[in-house]
Amino acid sequence: MADNADLERIAILAPKLGAITRELLFDDIWQSDILGGRERSLITLATLTALGRVEQLPFHLALAHRNGLSREELAEAFTHLAFYTGWPAAVSALSRLAEREEQPCL
Structure with missing residues (x-):
């Protein structure tokens, strides 16, 4: 869902925030079928x-x-x-x- 380049930049600067952004926000929340x-x-x-x-x-x-x-x-x-x-x-x-x-x- 998210642009990989943007997520990579976040992960380089703050690895934990990058992981949370990818796994929780874009792979979970944005993928819910309710909205x-x-x-x-x-x-x-x-x-x-x-x-x-x-x-x-x-x-x-x-x-x-x-x-x-x-x-x-x-x-x-x-x-x-x-x-x-x-x-x-x-x-x-x-x-x-x-x-x-x-x-x-x-």
Whole structure:
């Protein structure tokens, strides 16, 4: 599920955190069939946006695209979030979406 290069970077810096990230978060939590990948991506993006964790958005935007969310759906989600997380948080998230579109598809 997660990009191996990102997990490898985490594992090099903090081996235990890398193992927990891979085994618990991506191999267990993200694989549960109670929520689908689209829902998990929307929840994750909303949380990252609300908390202002824009450094994590590029990875999760790419994952959201792989989980079937279109650019229009993501833009609509960030527009909706502006009213609940605040304008600066939503605009920052939209900036990351624009940056992602400038890069080749993952």
